[in-house]
Amino acid sequence: MNNSVAFRTILYKEIRRFTRIWPQTLLPPAITTALYFLIFGKLIGERIGAVHGVSYMDYIVPGVILMSVISHSYSNVVSSFYSTKFQHHIEELLVSPVPNWVILSGYVCGGIARGVMVGAVVAAISMLFTQVTVLNWPITLTVLILTSTLFALAGFINAVFADSFDDISIIPNFVLTPLSYLGGVFYSLAMLPPIWQIIAQGNPILYMINAFRFGLIGVTDVDIALAFQMTAGFILFLSGLSLFLLHKGIGIKN
Numbered sequence: 001m002n003n004s005v006a007f008r009t010i011l012y013k014e015i016r017r018f019t020r021i022w023p024q025t026l027l028p029p030a031i032t033t034a035l036y037f038l039i040f041g042k043l044i045g046e047r048i049g050a051v052h053g054v055s056y057m058d059y060i061v062p063g064v065i066l067m068s069v070i071s072h073s074y075s076n077v078v079s080s081f082y083s084t085k086f087q088h089h090i091e092e093l094l095v096s097p098v099p100n101w102v103i104l105s106g107y108v109c110g111g112i113a114r115g116v117m118v119g120a121v122v123a124a125i126s127m128l129f130t131q132v133t134v135l136n137w138p139i140t141l142t143v144l145i146l147t148s149t150l151f152a153l154a155g156f157i158n159a160v161f162a163d164s165f166d167d168i169s170i171i172p173n174f175v176l177t178p179l180s181y182l183g184g185v186f187y188s189l190a191m192l193p194p195i196w197q198i199i200a201q202g203n204p205i206l207y208m209i210n211a212f213r214f215g216l217i218g219v220t221d222v223d224i225a226l227a228f229q230m231t232a233g234f235i236l237f238l239s240g241l242s243l244f245l246l247h248k249g250i251g252i253k254n
Helices: 003-019 027-048 056-086 090-095 100-126 137-161 167-181 194-200 204-217 224-248
Strands: none
Touching: 003 056, 003 100, 027 056, 027 100, 056 090, 056 100, 056 137, 056 167, 056 204, 100 137, 100 224, 137 167, 137 204, 137 224, 167 204, 204 224
């Protein structure tokens, strides 16, 4: 079988899966984002004032966009691949002459596609509240793709180990959401007490959000090179782990 055909087939299936039910996958982020900007940006932001020389609304826009990208890249892959296991479609892939890296790439790229689409929707909503500018397109797009890739891979691993639909909601609810909210979306690292600044620097999402913020408005609390190195390192590690799990059939063949 031609690997490109297999990849395009999986990717097309993944994109059709979430675009077919767009009121459930693309519309809710728009509503949630509007509430974020209305409550935090307008009502609370007017009292906070400027952060690092930019308005509070402009400061939170990058974080809100990337937070949505993280959530939906992850959820798309974890729900899709677990459904494939649950409905026993995975056997068809395993017996076909499709390399594991093609299977993984198809699902991950599907997660990236949804993450990017949701990010575009959130960015469009933000334009109703402020003027969105992009100071550095290469950094902005690179961070967007790398972050989406990383959490799509994380979603894949969660799906591999999940034994029920309840298992696919544990990580998003108890890990991703807290880390996202504590990742500097709504505040600067400088606003925290010294001890909490040190603790916050152990949160990898903080680096991704700040790198994305730097690409959009030129403001960051962390070293950009370190943010890229950390993200790339996580991607390589999770890619290797995902391929290992597929090769061994852990959580899939048993």
